[in-house]
Amino acid sequence: MTARKTEKGYLTKSRYAYMTLREGIITRRYRPGSPMIITNLSKSLGVSETPVRDAIKMLISEGFVVSNDHVGAKVASPSLEDLKNMFEMLLSLQGIATRMAVYQDPAGLLEELEEILEKTKLYIHEQRHEEYGILNDRFHDSIESRCRNLELVSTINSYREKTGWVRSLFVLNPKRLEESFDEHVEIFGALKERKARAAEKILKKHLLISFNGYLDFLKKEKGYEGKEYEIDGSRWI
Known part of the structure; x- marks a missing residue:
């Protein structure tokens, strides 16, 4: 199969279609519930229908896409x-x-982490929401990779990718950029002082605030009814 050149090097067309669609789902370019029509996707990606079918099969196996005989494939x-x-x-x-x-x-x-924090300052100033979301992932990936437990890191990545809510939050609520940055600085400070329990608590508070923001968005967009997580005195912290 002919390879396609991307920023990540040469990829097969199936791999290119898979990675592009997967990224689009994570960043909500393809919104939850939207149909994955092979002919349309083939045209937009500039590849034939076969690589798109292969990509959709992989996305179904990972839970990003669901399919049934009556309505076809759609974003989970x-x-x-x-x-x-x-x-x-x-x-x-x-x-x-x-x-x-x-x-x-x-x-x-x-x-x-210092290098990442410097870049995030620039992205906040320029309101580059999606790029900030990518750096947000890098910040946490860098920390988690140092735990030296490959199984733990793999499991975290699997759950994070299936939700995709973190990165989309910065597009949905740009005000969250500066708040998130300040929380990252706090996490960095605890790591620098080698305060393990403090770093864990700050990280969990950071995640709870972020998810509550996403819940608020879901309530407005879909009418979801659900109680937000407590922050101060939370049983999760």
């Missing part, structure tokens, strides 16, 4: 309960990974 639209279940898993697992990272050699990590 998880229920509020599903989202909360996945978020609570992320909250617990990311907290553990952040705490574990403190006990490793922090020197290289701190340099990497």
Whole structure:
């Protein structure tokens, strides 16, 4: 199969279609519940229908897309309960990974995080919401990768990718950029001082605030009814 050149190097057309569609779902370019019509996607991606079919099969296997005989393939639209279940898993697992990272050699990590924080300042100033979302992922990925537990990191990434809510939050609520940045600075400070429990608590509070913001959006967009998470004195922290 002919390869296609991208920013990430040469990819097969199936891989290119898969990565492009997956990224579009995560960033809400393809909204939950929207149909994945192969002929339309083929034209927009500039590839034949076969790679698109292959991509959709992979996305179905990962839970990003659902399909049935009557309505065809469409972007998965998880229920509020599903989202909360996945978020609570992320909250617990990311907290553990952040705490574990403190006990490793922090020197290289701190340099990497400082560089990310400097870039995020620029993105906030320029209101580059999607790019900030990508850097947000990098900030947390950098910390979690230092926990030296590959199974834990893999599980976190799986849950994060299936939700996609974190990155989309910065597009839906641009005001969240500066708040998130300040919270990242707090997390960085706890890591620098090697305060494991403090780093975990700040991280969890950061995630709770973010998810509450997303819940607020869902209430307005879809009429979801659900209680927001308590922050101060939360049983999750």
